[in-house]
Amino acid sequence: MEIFKKERIYNTTKGVDQIVKEFSAYLTNNDWKVQSNVQPDKGILQAWKAGFLRGLIAADRALTFVFTSDGSQLKVDVGVGKLLGNIAISAIEILLISEIFIAVDIPEIAWSDHVEKELLTELQNIASN
Numbered sequence: 001m002e003i004f005k006k007e008r009i010y011n012t013t014k015g016v017d018q019i020v021k022e023f024s025a026y027l028t029n030n031d032w033k034v035q036s037n038v039q040p041d042k043g044i045l046q047a048w049k050a051g052f053l054r055g056l057i058a059a060d061r062a063l064t065f066v067f068t069s070d071g072s073q074l075k076v077d078v079g080v081g082k083l084l085g086n087i088a089i090s091a092i093e094i095l096l097i098s099e100i101f102i103a104v105d106i107p108e109i110a111w112s113d114h115v116e117k118e119l120l121t122e123l124q125n126i127a128s129n
Contacts, residue, residue, distance in 0.1 A: 005079040008120055010127035016043045016069045022126045023065075027119075043067040047119075063116060065123075074127055078116055 012019065020043045024034045027047045036045040048062035066077040 005077060006116055006120065008076045008078075008124070010074045010076065010124060011072060012074050012127040013072070014074075014127060016041060016067045016074065019043075019074060019123075019127055020045055020067060023123055026122055026126070038067075041069045063119065076120070076123060078120065 014022075017038045017040075020036055020038050024036055024045060027034050032047045032049055034045060034047045036043060038044075043066075045065045045067070046062045047065070062080070064079060068075045068077075
């Protein structure tokens with residue numbers, strides 16, 4: 001079980017911008033709030049769901065996806081980061097130190113693992129079509 005950070009590599013003919021756009025649309029259509037920053041071969045997308053329970057327990061965490069392309073392959077790192085306005089800082093948190101912040105958030109880990117698996121399956125569908 002990959003608890004703190006997941007990494008996937010997809011073979012695709014689509015560019016990072018197209019995949020992020022399609023994935024953002026999927027998330028938005030499923031009541032996620034999304035923010036992203038895309039460059040020609042890199043992209044960062046942060047997604048979070050608001051709700052009564054999340055507000056009650058101050059769950060200010062979001063899933064952050066970091067996309068990197070080398071042409072025919074797309075590498076995606078996904079993990080939980082603190083919901084911030086600056087998504088670049090969130091990406092750094094996930095890539096470098098998320099284990100420290102996540103260890104105290106057991107309910108968030110269970111929620112994140114389940115949701116990440118579902119979203120990575122959808123991302124695979126987007127990348128392969």
